[in-house]
Amino acid sequence: MTAHSSIKEGTPRVSKTKAAGIEFSAVNMTFADGTTALKSLDLVIEEGEFVVFVGPSGCGKSTALRILAGLEQATGGTIAIKGRDVTDLGPQHRDIAMVFQSYALYPHKTVYENLAYPLKIRGLGKAAIETAVAGVADLLGLAALLQRKPGALSGGQRQRVAMGRALVRNPKAFLMDEPLSNLDAALRVEMRGEIRRLHRRLGVTTVYVTHDQVEAMTMGDRVAVLRGGELQQFDAPQRLYEQPANMFVASFIGSPAINLAMAELGAGSAAVTLAGNAIPLPPSRRVEGQSAGPVMIGIRPEAFSYRRDLEHDVSLTITPDLIESLGAELLVHFAIPAASVPVALTSSAKSAVSQISLPGNAREVSTRFVAKLDARCAYAVGQEATVWFSTDHLMLFEAATGRTILASAPMLKLPV
Amino acid sequence: MSDSISTITRGSHHRSRRDGWTWFARRYGALLPMAPGMLFLVLMSIYPTVYSLVISLFRWNLSDPTRMRFGGWHNYGLLLTDATFWNAVIVTFKFVTIAVSLELVLGLAIALLFFQRFPGDRFLRAILILPMVVAPVVVGLLSRYMLNVQFGIVTFVTEALGFGRVDFFGEPDLALGTLIVIDIWQWTPFMFLIMLAALQGVPEDIIEAAKVDGARPVRILFDHILHLIRYPVAVAVALRLIDAFRVYDIIFMTTRGGPIDVTQTLSWQIYDAGFKSLDIGYAAAYSWLMLIIVVVTVTLVLRLLLNEQASR
Ligand SMILES: Nc1ncnc2c1ncn2[C@@H]1O[C@H](COP(=O)(O)OP(=O)(O)OP(=O)(O)O)[C@@H](O)[C@H]1O
Ligand SMILES: [Mg+2]
Numbered sequence: 001m002t003a004h005s006s007i008k009e010g011t012p013r014v015s016k017t018k019a020a021g022i023e024f025s026a027v028n029m030t031f032a033d034g035t036t037a038l039k040s041l042d043l044v045i046e047e048g049e050f051v052v053f054v055g056p057s058g059c060g061k062s063t064a065l066r067i068l069a070g071l072e073q074a075t076g077g078t079i080a081i082k083g084r085d086v087t088d089l090g091p092q093h094r095d096i097a098m099v100f101q102s103y104a105l106y107p108h109k110t111v112y113e114n115l116a117y118p119l120k121i122r123g124l125g126k127a128a129i130e131t132a133v134a135g136v137a138d139l140l141g142l143a144a145l146l147q148r149k150p151g152a153l154s155g156g157q158r159q160r161v162a163m164g165r166a167l168v169r170n171p172k173a174f175l176m177d178e179p180l181s182n183l184d185a186a187l188r189v190e191m192r193g194e195i196r197r198l199h200r201r202l203g204v205t206t207v208y209v210t211h212d213q214v215e216a217m218t219m220g221d222r223v224a225v226l227r228g229g230e231l232q233q234f235d236a237p238q239r240l241y242e243q244p245a246n247m248f249v250a251s252f253i254g255s256p257a258i259n260l261a262m263a264e265l266g267a268g269s270a271a272v273t274l275a276g277n278a279i280p281l282p283p284s285r286r287v288e289g290q291s292a293g294p295v296m297i298g299i300r301p302e303a304f305s306y307r308r309d310l311e312h313d314v315s316l317t318i319t320p321d322l323i324e325s326l327g328a329e330l331l332v333h334f335a336i337p338a339a340s341v342p343v344a345l346t347s348s349a350k351s352a353v354s355q356i357s358l359p360g361n362a363r364e365v366s367t368r369f370v371a372k373l374d375a376r377c378a379y380a381v382g383q384e385a386t387v388w389f390s391t392d393h394l395m396l397f398e399a400a401t402g403r404t405i406l407a408s409a410p411m412l413k414l415p416v
Numbered sequence: 417m418s419d420s421i422s423t424i425t426r427g428s429h430h431r432s433r434r435d436g437w438t439w440f441a442r443r444y445g446a447l448l449p450m451a452p453g454m455l456f457l458v459l460m461s462i463y464p465t466v467y468s469l470v471i472s473l474f475r476w477n478l479s480d481p482t483r484m485r486f487g488g489w490h491n492y493g494l495l496l497t498d499a500t501f502w503n504a505v506i507v508t509f510k511f512v513t514i515a516v517s518l519e520l521v522l523g524l525a526i527a528l529l530f531f532q533r534f535p536g537d538r539f540l541r542a543i544l545i546l547p548m549v550v551a552p553v554v555v556g557l558l559s560r561y562m563l564n565v566q567f568g569i570v571t572f573v574t575e576a577l578g579f580g581r582v583d584f585f586g587e588p589d590l591a592l593g594t595l596i597v598i599d600i601w602q603w604t605p606f607m608f609l610i611m612l613a614a615l616q617g618v619p620e621d622i623i624e625a626a627k628v629d630g631a632r633p634v635r636i637l638f639d640h641i642l643h644l645i646r647y648p649v650a651v652a653v654a655l656r657l658i659d660a661f662r663v664y665d666i667i668f669m670t671t672r673g674g675p676i677d678v679t680q681t682l683s684w685q686i687y688d689a690g691f692k693s694l695d696i697g698y699a700a701a702y703s704w705l706m707l708i709i710v711v712v713t714v715t716l717v718l719r720l721l722l723n724e725q726a727s728r
Pocket of ligand 1: 031032033035036037055056057058059060061062063064210211
């Protein structure tokens with residue numbers, strides 16, 4: 001099927017991986033002013049997949065998407081869409097549809113004309129255009145707005161028109177650059193679901209850019225986490241959460257963010273010492289590549305429990321200094337007497353990594369933790385209490401690089 | 417006690433007078449800083465306008481300034497039945513429409529070229545706008561010398577190319593065209609500059625969206641860019657129209673209305689009537705007719721540029 005369609009289009013080169021919907025191969029991007037936005041990006045997106053690019057501001061998400069759309073010419077590497085090398089093709093010839101963050105609606109055209117435009121360009125007949133536009137307008141609830149100009153629409157309506165303009169034809173891929181970031185919270189959640197439903201229905205390969213990790217987790221079949229132009233990890237959301245490739249991914253994914261602190265790995269990796277408490281590591285929890293010395297420890301807020309059970313058998317005595325109620329759950333904040341991790345390993349910028357000063361010296365020996373506990377715990381601020389967790393949920397990261405040397409065991413429940 | 421009462425009375429008396437002044441200042445105070453501007457406007461603009469309207473209704477020749485008789489529509493009647501007036505209307509319209517539309521198209525074309533950015537474009541852009549900063553009188557003088565049949569450089573070139581001597585200003589078929597070319601040479605840069613600024617104001621994401629939607633450059637130009645720059649374009653066209661209607665300097669320096677009457681524009685004729693024949697009432701009526709023509713033309717052209725594109 002794929003081979004057939006590529007022959008029909010007369011591809012100059014056919015890529016080796018046939019199932020690939022979109023393929024980035026060693027894509028580099030350095031702008032004229034010397035800014036490097038992407039470093040050797042390799043990524044294979046399967047046909048029909050919904051992939052989210054996520055990362056902090058300036059990490060190169062939009063640049064990657066724009067290169068894929070053909071709006072930006074990469075300084076190195078190749079791009080293939082459905083097995084066809086499109087590296088040197090302009091956006092007109094790539095047969096992709098894009099939803100811009102600004103929506104980029106044509107202000108001088110009515111909603112109808114905006115939706116009809118891609119079809120008009122393709123030379124469709126008037127009747128065919130009318131049918132297609134009516135279909136999309138029904139799907140997105142735009143039927144009553146067709147004669148308006150974009151200037152007379154609300155933000156949410158504009159967003160729908162932008163979606164509609166992408167949906168109206170049958171492109172090889174949908175690209176969306178933070179399409180929901182201008183909407184209010186409730187509408188964003190609603191549209192999130194709607195976009196997912198549309199994707200399931202149409203099955204078109206979709207690349208979705210966002211800086212919001214919740215959006216990434218909830219929407220993506222797979223999520224590519226970028227930082228400083230480098231791909232950190234490309235995995236299913238659940239795996240990003242449980243088995244992050246490094247401390248950056250661990251801290252970027254999850255809300256509230258993972259608790260991180262400096263710790264000491266005992267000889268033979270038999271135990272890890274956090275704030276003076278030695279936590280024995282069972283033989284099933286093998287630390288990769290490091291046997292002793294300073295490490296960074298990570299425990300997700302959701303990994304804590306207020307009571308002991310089979311899955312929560314290590315205790316930590318805490319004194320809550322702030323308790324926030326989420327209704328069914330409480331966010332219990334406390335300090336532990338351990339050094340905090342170097343900022344360079346969790347911040348968005350990649351540059352500072354080489355010059356981290358290891359802790360133990362002037363660094364303040366206290367780190368803020370937060371535990372997400374069942375509201376039944378009835379803990380109070382200032383009253384000493386015990387929280388429980390399991391070594392299964394401990395993560396360890398190499399002190400110098402932040403690389404994961406011990407991931408949590410699978411089967412944590414997802415944060416809501 | 418009585419002391420306090422008297423204080424109150426005195427106070428209220430005082431206050432009421434102060435209130436009157438405050439009320440006045442509040443109501444009309446804002447006029448004070450505006451007064452110089454208003455005075456200037458009245459003296460320099462409103463009074464002359466009204467005065468010219470008044471004298472256009474009089475039969476008044478400055479060769480005998482004391483004889484000023486009310487003529488009503490006399491001057492206007494004379495004009496509308498005068499063949500030279502209608503000739504001037506036709507000459508002016510030829511000049512204005514051809515010059516301004518070519519300037520528009522050329523200016524846009526050059527602006528699109530420069531919008532692409534290429535090495536050396538800043539330097540070239542600076543050179544390109546030079547004609548605009550030369551005084552029109554100087555342009556007229558220069559072209560008079562350059563196109564002179566006896567010793568002009570252009571004559572030298574046409575002779576060298578085998579066309580012989582061409583009298584650009586003396587040939588009835590060529591004179592108006594030559595003036596148009598000079599106007600285009602001088603004022604295309606103006607169009608170019610405004611178009612370039614307008615192009616730079618076109619939102620990039622809209623162009624990108626059109627590209628992704630599959631539009632090629634020519635379609636993007638006609639489907640989007642021309643619509644998005646129509647307001648600055650309309651302003652530039654209006655300015656150029658008004659300016660071209662007034663064309664006088666280069667005619668004065670070169671053809672002086674000739675040969676015969678092929679370059680007798682409206683403003684040239686007004687000058688002729690007012691300052692050569694000293695028929696000041698007639699010239700005033702002429703000016704008013706020209707004003708009406710210019711206003712109507714500019715309004716129609718603006719409506720065409722803005723409405724036609726908006727409704728598409
Ligand atoms: N045209 C350009 N010229 C120079 N540098 C650029 C250009 N466009 C982007 N950059 C730089 O490239 C880097 C990546 O930018 P990009 O727009 O891809 O970030 P992003 O991940 O989309 O961020 P955000 O979430 O803020 O949109 C940034 O450092 C940015 O400053
Ligand atoms: Mg971006």
